[in-house]
Amino acid sequence: MGIVKLTMKRYLNNQLVEMVGEKVMVKGWVNSVRKHGSVVFADIRDRTGLLQVVGGKELATLSNEYVVEMTGKVNKRNEKYYNSDMETGKIELELLNLNILSKSRDLPFDIRKPDLDVSLPIMLDYRNASLRNKKVSDIFILQAEIVKAFREYMWANSFTEFQAPTIVATATEGGSQVFPVEYFDHKVYLSQSPQFYKQIMVSIYERVFTLAHAYRAEPSMTTRHLTEYTGMDVEMGFIDSWMDVLLMADDLVKHIFKSVSKNCSKILKEYDIDVPKTTKTTPIVKLSEAQQIIFDRTKRDIRGEPDLDPEGEREICKWAEEEKQSEIVFISHFPTKKRPWYTYQDPENKQETLSFDLIGRGVEWITGGQRIHDYDELVTNIKKMGANPDDFEIPYLQAFKYGMPPEGGFCIGLERITQNIMGLENVRQATLYPRDMERVDVRLSTISQAKNDKKSKKKKLNK
């Protein structure tokens, strides 16, 4: 079979800026149609932005979101019609030929306003429509940049990427907030994090990372929690101390800020926000110190508590910004009883762990720390929490049995870092298709209804 292309080459809208006078083909969505007597203007949207097309009555047959292919001549606009908001604001396409590739029904709401004027539930009910709004779709362009920056940093620092399984035989870290899976004749679970696997991998590759989906059966509807989220997980061996881990997290997050700032400057401007201000040395305060600072500043006494409350997180961020000129701050030395059983204790004070959170703009961004690498110590801790070490032998404890270097790591929630960089109110806005106890694309209340209504039909489909 021969491979012959008879069609014209498609140009992207922003490529036309340099092509005045040429005849070209473009493709995209109809973003708007404006009639001025017998002259009709249409803005055509492609992945590079908008292009103004000018033509006659054939353009008037178009509706918003129609998918079209157009040939035309690239003209310079009259100077008084320059539009500085558009990359293609000095040119327009004079329509020669129009081909409708696909039509559109009416949209459920106006997607052309810069800010969508609908509630979050409606935005999610009509996810495809809301994503056609530029500000909404830009969220995930910026998210893709975060992921890219993450990977590039890891590769540059000789970390090996690996794939962690998400179906697991036991609840990862204990706790009841797991989703059971019907697995042939067995009950297995969705992984709460790739924690065990990334630790194991240190015994093989020293430095590893993964982008892994993780699942938490949290029966709550806060603005910060999802039942399925994406973790950017990092783990590294042969550390001299937990500070190696913290400094790696610090350097990575600054690299992400830098990449986003450089490559998504227009999106940040559109959201009227910037990446967090940082300083060469990010402030690090022990939890107990942070609580003292909060007490000194506000007289609110949360000293002795095992964590910062949301108000405390906001206050310590205010302190870091005012006193240290940094919008991010590390809180360290969380109490042993509040951190998972594999967390490394401070040899100088066994009540505290060599662990940290990075917080910024009033919320947590990263959590990490050094882990116990001694087999016997892990076995002791598992027994202490009333569990059976045999249940952790495969695959976890094996790795420690055969020689594990001192190690630690951290996790950055992808949706949360997107939310926090962009200043979004709800983590669901930073999630393409957020899952929570009320929604799995459809609202779950609807699904139960539907299931009862059409049980027989469903059965057919599943055959």
Added chain:
Amino acid sequence: MGIVKLTMKRYLNNQLVEMVGEKVMVKGWVNSVRKHGSVVFADIRDRTGLLQVVGGKELATLSNEYVVEMTGKVNKRNEKYYNSDMETGKIELELLNLNILSKSRDLPFDIRKPDLDVSLPIMLDYRNASLRNKKVSDIFILQAEIVKAFREYMWANSFTEFQAPTIVATATEGGSQVFPVEYFDHKVYLSQSPQFYKQIMVSIYERVFTLAHAYRAEPSMTTRHLTEYTGMDVEMGFIDSWMDVLLMADDLVKHIFKSVSKNCSKILKEYDIDVPKTTKTTPIVKLSEAQQIIFDRTKRDIRGEPDLDPEGEREICKWAEEEKQSEIVFISHFPTKKRPWYTYQDPENKQETLSFDLIGRGVEWITGGQRIHDYDELVTNIKKMGANPDDFEIPYLQAFKYGMPPEGGFCIGLERITQNIMGLENVRQATLYPRDMERVDVRLSTISQAKNDKKSKKKKLNK
């Protein structure tokens, strides 16, 4: 808190080649210990390879897989002891100081032989031990290179990466091979592929990719199937024809071969294999043509069958290699009745679809094709299979309602492409922690046993 590093800088083994005469610190695992009277040699393994250390009786206290930190002086070896198999074969470290970071129990089998002499089930029962074998761990170094090459290619061709959810409300493509998840009071499912989401994303970003875990409840134990696998998924809009999709897949896979060939040459040599031979124009044959070729060559008649059988796949690969000097070949135009309901039909013959598989070395590597982008046609097809279009409205059909360009895409199974490039017998070898109907890290037969034995203990843990 101050950040003071009192420890010496760690060097990697392969960095010492250029450091003869210097005093350095290295860290790693004890790979072997050899006593020659009062002189003792130990090979230390780190992520860059082996290093010979020479010392006295303190080295004799070490056992295999101990994790150590050593300072010593880098010496040139006597020429007659050069070892050309080691990157550090012309040097050795004269031990000055030894620090044991972590001890090891005895390994379940010898991991130092180039080829592990144990069955696959034992390899997986002791996954951490088997991964400490160089040839085994190299599989996942090569796999990481595949993933890296995939992403770099996608980025370079302006594809946007996105995160597809894996918890879904309905079985993706119909069919019963899905895992149900107990989701609060509802039953939801693990996604069989990110198919729907990547298609939807085309209506927003035109060109998208994702690396997504996918789940198939296949109750079979073949050498090619996993219940959880990783798909490298690609989808692109504004195609002129299905050939755009095929050519993108072809170019991507050649890019992956090139990257692996360049960056993993030592691993390929170790496995005594090379990436598949390709030609500028990869052969493309219709399924019916392929069946005719097979009949002509072997007199085995599978003409009219809806697919190639394994023997047919091997034969057509032989043909492609012998007649077209290509170890990969595209099979196209699979019958409409055997492809999913969203597959685009050939306008010239509605019994066939504009779909393709890439096969090589006798097995399938990639599957893809053009999709239906017309809303009404999709609705018709959903009804035809006896399902209710309402169940597909959110999130899938919405995207087509509001204008979808002509589009198509493909998926490359990460474990399979790793297996096929490296010539591994079983896809489980190319999977860090393979899941199948008999194993989720532990053998499931054991888990049921354990569950019956310790029901009360389990309950405690899950609280």
